[in-house]
Amino acid sequence: MARIAVDAMGGDHAPDAVVAGAVDAFHRGHDVVLVGDPARIEPLLERSDADLPVVSALEVIEMADDPSRAIREKKNASITVAAQLVASGEAAGMVSAGSTGASMAASAFVIGRLPGVGRPAIASFFPNRKILLDSGANTACRPEHLVQFAVMGAALAATHHGFDLPRIGLLNIGEEEGKGRDLEKEAFRLIKALGGIRFVGNVEGRDLARDTADVFITDGFTGNVMLKTAEGASQLVLRLLERSLADIAPVSVADDVISALRTALNPETVGGAQLLGTRGVVVIAHGSASRVAVANAIGLAAGGAEQGLVDKVADGLLRAAAAVG
Amino acid sequence: MARIAVDAMGGDHAPDAVVAGAVDAFHRGHDVVLVGDPARIEPLLERSDADLPVVSALEVIEMADDPSRAIREKKNASITVAAQLVASGEAAGMVSAGSTGASMAASAFVIGRLPGVGRPAIASFFPNRKILLDSGANTACRPEHLVQFAVMGAALAATHHGFDLPRIGLLNIGEEEGKGRDLEKEAFRLIKALGGIRFVGNVEGRDLARDTADVFITDGFTGNVMLKTAEGASQLVLRLLERSLADIAPVSVADDVISALRTALNPETVGGAQLLGTRGVVVIAHGSASRVAVANAIGLAAGGAEQGLVDKVADGLLRAAAAVG
Numbered sequence: 001m002a003r004i005a006v007d008a009m010g011g012d013h014a015p016d017a018v019v020a021g022a023v024d025a026f027h028r029g030h031d032v033v034l035v036g037d038p039a040r041i042e043p044l045l046e047r048s049d050a051d052l053p054v055v056s057a058l059e060v061i062e063m064a065d066d067p068s069r070a071i072r073e074k075k076n077a078s079i080t081v082a083a084q085l086v087a088s089g090e091a092a093g094m095v096s097a098g099s100t101g102a103s104m105a106a107s108a109f110v111i112g113r114l115p116g117v118g119r120p121a122i123a124s125f126f127p128n129r130k131i132l133l134d135s136g137a138n139t140a141c142r143p144e145h146l147v148q149f150a151v152m153g154a155a156l157a158a159t160h161h162g163f164d165l166p167r168i169g170l171l172n173i174g175e176e177e178g179k180g181r182d183l184e185k186e187a188f189r190l191i192k193a194l195g196g197i198r199f200v201g202n203v204e205g206r207d208l209a210r211d212t213a214d215v216f217i218t219d220g221f222t223g224n225v226m227l228k229t230a231e232g233a234s235q236l237v238l239r240l241l242e243r244s245l246a247d248i249a250p251v252s253v254a255d256d257v258i259s260a261l262r263t264a265l266n267p268e269t270v271g272g273a274q275l276l277g278t279r280g281v282v283v284i285a286h287g288s289a290s291r292v293a294v295a296n297a298i299g300l301a302a303g304g305a306e307q308g309l310v311d312k313v314a315d316g317l318l319r320a321a322a323a324v325g
Numbered sequence: 326m327a328r329i330a331v332d333a334m335g336g337d338h339a340p341d342a343v344v345a346g347a348v349d350a351f352h353r354g355h356d357v358v359l360v361g362d363p364a365r366i367e368p369l370l371e372r373s374d375a376d377l378p379v380v381s382a383l384e385v386i387e388m389a390d391d392p393s394r395a396i397r398e399k400k401n402a403s404i405t406v407a408a409q410l411v412a413s414g415e416a417a418g419m420v421s422a423g424s425t426g427a428s429m430a431a432s433a434f435v436i437g438r439l440p441g442v443g444r445p446a447i448a449s450f451f452p453n454r455k456i457l458l459d460s461g462a463n464t465a466c467r468p469e470h471l472v473q474f475a476v477m478g479a480a481l482a483a484t485h486h487g488f489d490l491p492r493i494g495l496l497n498i499g500e501e502e503g504k505g506r507d508l509e510k511e512a513f514r515l516i517k518a519l520g521g522i523r524f525v526g527n528v529e530g531r532d533l534a535r536d537t538a539d540v541f542i543t544d545g546f547t548g549n550v551m552l553k554t555a556e557g558a559s560q561l562v563l564r565l566l567e568r569s570l571a572d573i574a575p576v577s578v579a580d581d582v583i584s585a586l587r588t589a590l591n592p593e594t595v596g597g598a599q600l601l602g603t604r605g606v607v608v609i610a611h612g613s614a615s616r617v618a619v620a621n622a623i624g625l626a627a628g629g630a631e632q633g634l635v636d637k638v639a640d641g642l643l644r645a646a647a648a649v650g
Contacts, residue, residue: 205554
C-alpha cells in the first residue's frame with residue numbers, strides 16, 4: 001500500500017480539517033503520515049480512534065512568503081518535510097492544501113522533476129471527470145511543453161479513470177487543423193506525429209459538455225481561465241436555477257434539486273489537482289479544503305501511487321522526447 | 326430612427342428565418358432594409374404583412390470562400406452590399422448571420438475602421454449582461470490593443486446597458502496586480518493610467534458570477550475559450566440538472582424548470598455579438614440564428630445606432646491614443 005505524506009499545517013482550515021480528513025482516509029484503508037507540529041496534531045488525533053504516525057516539522061510557510069525562497073530556507077516547514085519523505089522514498093506521494101506555489105516549489109527543489117520535463121503541469125478534474133492541463137502552473141508555454149502535457153495527461157487519465165487510450169484534445173478556438181496561435185499550430189503538428197496516444201485534434205471550451213475528448217491540453221494561462229470560467233458559469237447557472245425554482249417548484253423540491261446539483265458539481269469529490277512531471281505523486285488540494293476534500297485528495301494521491309502514475313508519466317515523456325527530437 | 330441593413334442570405338436558415346426576424350423587428354418599430362436575392366426574399370415578404378424595402382444582391386459568399394478575398398471579388402454579395410449601405414450612410418448599421426470572417430472582412434474593406442483602431446474586436450454578451458471582448462477576432466494581441474478594447478467595451482456597456490461608468494476588468498489568472506503574462510502586466514499598467522473609464526483591475530473567469538465587473542477585456546484567443554467554456558459548462562450543469570430532476574421532481578415541474586433555465590441562458594435573447602472599431606454598427610448573429618435571434622440582433626444594432634455607439638467608441642479611442650501615446 002502506498003504511504004501518503006500529508007502536510008497537516010497547509011490550508012485555511014489546518015490542522016483541524018486536514019487531520020480529520022487524514023483520519024477518514026485512514027479508515028478507508030489508506031496509509032497516511034501526518035507532517036507538522038505534533039503539539040497541534042496529536043490532541044486532534046487523540047480525539048479520534050486513529051493512531052496515525054506524525055513527523056515533526058515546526059516551521060510554517062506563510063502565504064506572503066516567496067515560495068521558491070521559503071522552500072529552500074525553511075528546511076523544517078511541513079511541506080518541505082512532506083516532500084523530503086517523498087524524495088527519500090518513505091512516502092510515495094504527498095498532499096498539501098497550502099499555497100500552490102509552495103507545493104510546486106517543494107516538488108521542484110525537494111522531490112525533483114522527471115528526466116526531460118520542461119515544465120511540470122497542474123492537471124485539474126472537471127465534475128464530469130474530464131481532465132485539463134496545464135491549469136495554471138505555466139503562464140507561457142512552448143509547443144514542446146504542450147506535447148509533454150499531452151503524454152502526461154494521457155498517463156493520468158489512464159491511471160485515474162482506467163481508460164485504455166484516453167482521447168487527448170488540444171484546446172483551440174475552432175476544430176479545423178490550422179486554427180489558433182502559432183503555439184497551437186505547432187503543438188498540433190507535434191502531438192499528431194506522436195505515437196502511443198489517441199489525439200482527437202482541436203477541441204473547444206464547449207467540448208466540456210461533449211463526448212469528444214477526455215483530456216484538454218493548453219498553456220497554463222488559458223487553462224486557468226478555462227477552469228475558473230467553468231466554475232463561474234456553473235455558479236451563474238445555479239443562481240438562475242434558484243430564481244426559476246422559486247417561481248415553479250415547491251420549496252422542498254427546490255432545496256433537493258439545488259443540493260443534488262451542488263453535490264454533483266462539488267470539487268471536493270476529487271479533492272485536488274495533480275502536479276505532473278515530478279518524481280513522486282503530488283496532489284494540490286484547494287486552500288479552503290474541508291475534511292471531505294482532504295480525505296479524497298489523499299485517495300487521489302494513493303490511487304496515483306498504487307497505479308504507477310509517475311512511471312507512466314516518465315514513459316510518456318520518453319516517447320515525447322523521441323518524437324519532438 | 327436608425328435604418329439597419331440585414332444580410333438576408335447569410336446564415337444556416339437564410340433567407341426564411343432572416344426575413345421572418347426582420348419582419349418581427351419591423352413590427353417592433355425598427356427601420357429595416359433587406360439585402361439579397363429579391364426572387365427569394367419577396368415571396369417570403371408577400372406572405373407577411375410587412376412591406377420592407379429590398380436591395381438586390383445576387384452573389385453569395387460560401388463558407389468555404391476565403392473571406393477577405395470573397396469580399397473584394399464579390400461586389401454584389403449580400404453582405405458586401407449591406408456593408409456598402411452602411412458605408413454610404415444609407416443605413417446606420419448592419420446585421421449578418423453569415424460567417425464571422427465575412428462580416429469582419431466586409432467591415433474592414435467596405436465600411437472601414439475608425440481612426441487609430443489597431444484591431445476591431447468582437448464583443449459578446451453573457452446571459453447576465455456581462456460583456457466580453459475580444460471574443461475571437463484577434464488570436465494575438467498587443468497591450469495597446471487591450472487598451473482599445475477597454476474603451477470600446479466601456480462605450481458598448483454605456484450605450485447598451487445605460488451604465489454611467491461601466492466597470493472594466495482585465496481577464497487574468499489572479500486578482501493581484503503583476504499577475505499574468507507580459508501582455509496582461511503591460512495592459513494593466515496602460516489601462517490603469519487611462520482616464521475616463523472605471524478600471525477595476527484583474528478579474529478571473531469566476532467573476533462571471535460575481536458583481537465585480539461589467540466588461541471583461543482579453544485577447545481573442547482567451548476570450549473565445551472563455552465564451553465557449555461558459556457555454557460548455559452551462560450545458561454540463563443543465564445535463565446534471567436533468568439527471569437530478571428526474572430523481573427528485575415530478576415530470577411537469579422538471580420540464581418547467583429546464584425550460585425556464587434554457588430561456589434565461591438563451592443566446593437568442595441578445596441575438597448577436599457586436600463588432601467594435603468600425604465606422605458603423607455591425608452585429609454578427611450566430612450562423613444558426615433563428616427568427617427570434619435575428620429580430621433581437623436587429624434590435625441590438627438599432628439600439629447601438631440610436632445611442633451613438635460608433636461616436637462613443639471613437640471618443641474612447643481618442644482617449645486611449647492620448648494615454649498610450
